[in-house]
Amino acid sequence: MPARRKTWRTGVEGLMGLTRLGDDMRFDPCFPKDWPQVDMRPTLGLAPGTVTILNPGQVGKGVRTARLNRESLPVYRGALVVPIARLQGALTLEMETARPAAE
Numbered sequence: 484m485p486a487r488r489k490t491w492r493t494g495v496e497g498l499m500g501l502t503r504l505g506d507d508m509r510f511d512p513c514f515p516k517d518w519p520q521v522d523m524r525p526t527l528g529l530a531p532g533t534v535t536i537l538n539p540g541q542v543g544k545g546v547r548t549a550r551l552n553r554e555s556l557p558v559y560r561g562a563l564v565v566p567i568a569r570l571q572g573a574l575t576l577e578m579e580t581a582r583p584a585a586e
Contacts, residue, residue, distance in 0.1 A: 499523060499534065500544075500562070508570060510578060511562040512536050516543040532574040545581030 495501075498521055500511035514521055516538070523534040536546075545561035552575055556563060561581050570576070 495523060499536070503567075504564065506567055507564050508567050509562055509564045510536075510546060510549075511544075512546065512578070512580065513544040514538075516541045518543060532570070532572075532576065534576045534578075536578045536580060538580045540580060540582050542580045542582070546578045547581045549576070549578045551576050 498512065498514045500509070500513055502509040502511070512521065514536075518538055520538055521536045525532055525534060546558045546563045547561075549556040549558055549563045551565065551569065556565065563578060565576075
């Protein structure tokens, strides 16, 4: 993989908090608080998908809610873990960042 492409991939994976855990993909995003959302269009298998992380509370990290093709997914301790097999083909994955801490 060319160095530029690897650097780009590392940056995107860092913002989205992507980590592969065996047969699962973990999302634990961390990006600037003032960004309203982060979008990614990955190609998983043969079909492109859309991953959107909304940031309404201007927190920029963690996952509060998640939906895959409009189906709610469980979130555990601010992260989303999805079997890679469920991420194949055309998909829409939407997440919302955690709520801001009480002041």
